[in-house]
Amino acid sequence: MTEHSLWRFSRALHRALSERRPEDLADLLDEDVDWAIYGPIDMFPFLGARRGKAAVLDVVGQIADNFQVRKFERETVMLGVDSAASMMRYSLTAVDSNKPISLRIAHFVRFRAGRLLSMRVLLDSFDLVEQTLGRAIHLPKMVAS
């Protein structure tokens, strides 16, 4: 039984991030890869949607420039034939400020011929903003009467 594409991709992605060598991911990306990490792109220009291998390699490089992954833990994983979904917890360091950031993310991925074809990531973006700012944003309480 061959290894699921998720594991190979995950190892390569984390190595590319830690060594700041996005180009090492090239062989694991479909030419037409569809990539999206939902979140506030005004603050984090490396979030948002990207299409195609070159754009994804570029954005992986930007993420590596901004965050160091200290550790990650996969809380839940579901594997399909050519797809996977996980809920993960990351401990990051913001490179700019040296601040520790703790982040939960959910990702849904699809592969074609062992290469990443599609990735969708959701994260608790408000929490990420507050941790990056290093302060709470005051919010009104919303409760319908």
Next chain:
Amino acid sequence: MTEHSLWRFSRALHRALSERRPEDLADLLDEDVDWAIYGPIDMFPFLGARRGKAAVLDVVGQIADNFQVRKFERETVMLGVDSAASMMRYSLTAVDSNKPISLRIAHFVRFRAGRLLSMRVLLDSFDLVEQTLGRAIHLPKMVAS
């Protein structure tokens, strides 16, 4: 082949929300259900973690009091034997302000004997905050040099 627990639970949850009858969900919740929707609980007190059937029924009632589901679309779904994960898009109305809110969420669920045992939900919480406020929050741009 019997229907996956996800579909029965999803129908019941959406009906309970639209009819504001959380108690109708009681039979589909494990006594010890573990529930979490990650997001800013200062603004949305019905987000966060809940444990046990009574606490979950209570919080479903609070969600129903605050949001109406206009429609939802399941973009991705993965089914395991007693588990499931989906990425979904919701069109909601905030009951208090009558504002339309469009929200992408990811959920990971587990069932035991057909009842919900665990649910973890991630959403683009910054986007939810801005849509609820009805204005943008100014953010500095974070780019490491």
